[in-house]
Amino acid sequence: MTLTPTPDRAPLLREMTAALSAMPDPTACGHLRSFEDEAAHALGTGHAVAVSSGTAALHAALSACGIGPGDEVLVPALTVIMTVAPVRALGAMPVFVDSDPATLDLDYEDAAQKVTPRTRAIIPVHLWGRMGDPGTLAAFASERGLTIVEDAAQAIGTIRNGRPAGTVGTVGCFSMKDGKILWSGEGGALITDSGQIAEHARAFRSHWQPAPPGEAPLSRLATNSRLAAPLAALALANLRHLPALLERRRAQTRYLLNALERIPGLTALAPAADEEWNGFSPLLHIGLSRPRAFAEHLAQQGVPNSTGSFRLVPCDTRPPFPRPQQPCRGTAEILDHTLAVVLAEGDTQATLDHYTDVITRAASTWTP
Numbered sequence: 001m002t003l004t005p006t007p008d009r010a011p012l013l014r015e016m017t018a019a020l021s022a023m024p025d026p027t028a029c030g031h032l033r034s035f036e037d038e039a040a041h042a043l044g045t046g047h048a049v050a051v052s053s054g055t056a057a058l059h060a061a062l063s064a065c066g067i068g069p070g071d072e073v074l075v076p077a078l079t080v081i082m083t084v085a086p087v088r089a090l091g092a093m094p095v096f097v098d099s100d101p102a103t104l105d106l107d108y109e110d111a112a113q114k115v116t117p118r119t120r121a122i123i124p125v126h127l128w129g130r131m132g133d134p135g136t137l138a139a140f141a142s143e144r145g146l147t148i149v150e151d152a153a154q155a156i157g158t159i160r161n162g163r164p165a166g167t168v169g170t171v172g173c174f175s176m177k178d179g180k181i182l183w184s185g186e187g188g189a190l191i192t193d194s195g196q197i198a199e200h201a202r203a204f205r206s207h208w209q210p211a212p213p214g215e216a217p218l219s220r221l222a223t224n225s226r227l228a229a230p231l232a233a234l235a236l237a238n239l240r241h242l243p244a245l246l247e248r249r250r251a252q253t254r255y256l257l258n259a260l261e262r263i264p265g266l267t268a269l270a271p272a273a274d275e276e277w278n279g280f281s282p283l284l285h286i287g288l289s290r291p292r293a294f295a296e297h298l299a300q301q302g303v304p305n306s307t308g309s310f311r312l313v314p315c316d317t318r319p320p321f322p323r324p325q326q327p328c329r330g331t332a333e334i335l336d337h338t339l340a341v342v343l344a345e346g347d348t349q350a351t352l353d354h355y356t357d358v359i360t361r362a363a364s365t366w367t368p
């Protein structure tokens, strides 16, 4: 089994040089406009709005959906704190929902119990590129009148039951930070079919200037979360190669999971039967004793992974939030037992062979 070749960097340099040659020009936004038009087309939605990060995309999206003080927003505890920060920034309250260890999808029984008259929205998070069942999500939200804002930061390219990540809800949010499949160094984008939401997001990312039709510029407090021109140029060049970037990540993940197929104590977590997974992060269930310590050990040995390197813990237990009376136990079980290897576009066959060697050695010598 071999990997697809490292994507050609020449188009990136070409677009970057074009962006630089137009700078400094505060009115120049050619790459940004092209990125937004081409992203909307490639992702099959009416509008795409580029911003400075995935966090900023969520912030603009939630603002555009009218989330504000006094509102409650359902968020899986199985996520990073960046999903939740924009909820708080808008004065709303995150309400953490557990996930099901058998599927990694939301625990809808738990979610149903946590809905109150103040609940306005739900943010499904497609962590590691895995999508929950879109039909169940849509039915849950519509029965309760909730807006769906998807955190698809890691999920570009995943399709479940025919629904691309980011298109199940009212708005889908992506990150383009380094390490993401579609990257621009830093950056983010939201997609939506609603022209009103897109206009709000464009105003929100730039201190309400230009304002949506019928509103005065600078008439509301907002943010500066514009995407800088050189980064828009990188985003555009990468977007034009998105199928190749996706194929490379999928090939890297297949390669590593294939090499680790027979390691005692480690079992690949297969995607759902109706899921075309983007392969964001090779996922394995750790059936060894002290699984979190095992992931931390691998991180120390140079195999980057979600729990070992980035100390991913259930978000409801993070210090900014009140200590949960009933912690999300399914989420803790998932995170404690999941090895999610962190990949980057530049990881070669040699990198992945090295990871295989380290993981194989560590698993075979791991003592209870």
Ligand SMILES: Cc1ncc(COP(=O)(O)O)c(C=O)c1O
Pocket: 052, 053, 054, 055, 056, 079, 080, 082, 083, 125, 126, 127, 151, 153, 154, 175, 176, 177, 187, 188
């Ligand atoms: C699931 C998830 N949500 C949100 C974010 C925030 O994106 P950014 O770092 O671009 O602000 C990230 C970034 O890694 C993420 O993985």
